[in-house]
Amino acid sequence: MPATARKTQPVRAEREKTVDEIYERIYAAILEHRLHPGTKLGEEKMADIFGVSRARIREVLARLAHEQIVELFPQRGAYVAKPTTEQARDVFEARRLIEPAVLRRLVDTLTTEKIQRLRQHIELEADARRRGDKRAVIRLSGEFHTLLAELAGNSALARSMRELCMLTCLTIFLYDAPTAQSCRDDEHQMIIDAVAKKDRGRAEKIMLEHLDHIEGSLQLDESNGEADLEAIFRG
């Protein structure tokens, strides 16, 4: 933008974007599958796009790297992470441990407002599905799990879930079978129904099945470089 045009902008538009804002923009782009694993995040280009200093971009990238969402390579720069199949399995193992705990805590601290928040979120998901907005569906599916952790009221759990959801999203991107979905649409509803009834056992069971379904839809089988040609051509 030319300097003259910039001067006529209201003061609000002149305000520099904060680390949080840039972080959120990148986070959303990855969640919506607009930013692919392995994409280079050039400091200079990003500084230009967001109209901030390279130092600020470095700060954002360091934070994303700390959360394993971005990988930093000396001399080469920052790239959106590309989780390996082993890392992907680790993510699901961690989620199987954390998410039942999240649900237990949520049931123990449940209020009508929390259930309302969750139902509103489900509505947004359903709406995105009706509109056929695949990007929104992917983002909202991930955010559902983060919301559960936030409403459970443990900030450390919520932070971990946010990170794990992001890594799941990158994994789905990399290893998704062409027809698979990130989260089955009816299962979030079933989880909320069980939580609303304070049925911890059922909520946990559906959650674990839900995670099985997501992991099962990914092609995480170790490939030794030899494709199963029989299956490919005779299936």
Ligand SMILES: [Zn+2]
């Ligand atoms: Zn889900």
